[in-house]
Amino acid sequence: MIRVAGHFGELLQGRLGPQGPVVLITLPCAALGVTATLTPATALTLTGESAAILPLARAKALLQTLNLPLTGSVTLTAEMPPGGGAGVSTASLVALARLAGWQGDPRDLARACVATEGASDPLMLDQPAQLLWASRRAEILDTLPPPPAMEVIGGFYGAPERTDPTDDNFPDVTDLLPLWRKACEAQDLAAAARIATTSATRCLAHRKAQTDPTASLAADLGALGHVIAHTGAARGLIFAPGQLPPEARARLEQAGMTGVVQFRAGGGR
CATH class of the missing domain: 3.30.230.10 (Ribosomal Protein S5; domain 2)
Incomplete structure (x- = not known):
């Protein structure tokens, strides 16, 4: 296996x-x-x-x-x-x-x-x-420092969307890369989460997504930021390790997310 x-x-x-x-x-x-x-x-x-x-x-x-x-x-x-x-x-x-x-x-x-x-x-x-x-x-294209240690909770929202390899309808993120490197070098999770949120927000706006609860959930639950699958249904909230609110899972499920999962990433993992 x-x-x-x-x-x-x-x-x-x-x-x-x-x-x-x-x-x-x-x-x-x-x-x-x-x-x-x-x-x-x-x-x-x-x-x-x-x-x-x-x-x-x-x-x-x-x-x-x-x-x-x-x-x-x-x-x-x-x-x-x-x-x-x-x-x-x-x-x-x-x-x-x-x-x-x-x-x-x-x-x-x-x-x-x-x-x-x-x-x-x-x-x-x-x-x-x-x-x-x-x-x-x-x-x-480049090797970067590891992202800061984080705890993520997320689920799948909306219809599945397979990656279309001919689709290049994505926003320019050139300006975010030096900021990302700086945040990772400093192991600054708050800064890294803000950059991930900016990338997610740009992508949803670029693709003219009509409804998505991720940003409001992040704000309501006090998350440092959020991530999305730029093609696909995955949506996640970023917290410092050990700082996940106990009600987070229920709130995501109430918002319509399925397959809710919680995991740790970054910090050299």
């Missing part, structure tokens, strides 16, 4: 300049992941709900790109919804590759994921939250 942890939206996402690449800084989430198991069979098949997580044609394309033979019945189990913005697609591909015995350079695996589905989260790489990642190119 192989389990690959997902993420929970992005701390920062947008374009480097009006015509630049789409980039992101992911928010890793060890509490959510995709598990892959293999049972003997004469051909490669995906069982049950697995095909809804990863189409068989896409699975075969990845294995062919990596030159990995695999036969058997693969069962994929996701702890988060497809289209939720929590990394189901990438985690599934990485889990499949590892199930087939992949032990090569994770950057090659990242390139294979992008070749297979057009975009990828950096879940196959070490310390993904420290990478400025070009998600349509499988390129590390």
Whole structure:
């Protein structure tokens, strides 16, 4: 059995300049992941709900790109919804590759994921939250200090939205990157949370989102800031570790969020 942890939206996402690449800084989430198991069979098949997580044609394309033979019945189990913005697609591909015995350079695996589905989260790489990642190119554009330690509670709001790799309709975040680096160097969670909030707010405005309760929930609960999946339904509130209000889970559920999850990130995690 192989389990690959997902993420929970992005701390920062947008374009480097009006015509630049789409980039992101992911928010890793060890509490959510995709598990892959293999049972003997004469051909490669995906069982049950697995095909809804990863189409068989896409699975075969990845294995062919990596030159990995695999036969058997693969069962994929996701702890988060497809289209939720929590990394189901990438985690599934990485889990499949590892199930087939992949032990090569994770950057090659990242390139294979992008070749297979057009975009990828950096879940196959070490310390993904420290990478400025070009998600349509499988390129590390910069290595950053770790984000400050934080506690996040969030859920999924609205309809699922799968990533469209041809979609580059994102705001420019070039100005936020030096601020993010400075906040991380200082391990200043309040500043980092404000920057993540700015990125989320810009994205929702850019995409003309009609309703979203995340900002008002953050204000009402005294969160330092909030994050969203810039494509997908994940929405999260950022708190200092140990400062999560006891009523937070109930408030998120009352606002219509499903699959509420609480986790810690940053601080070198």
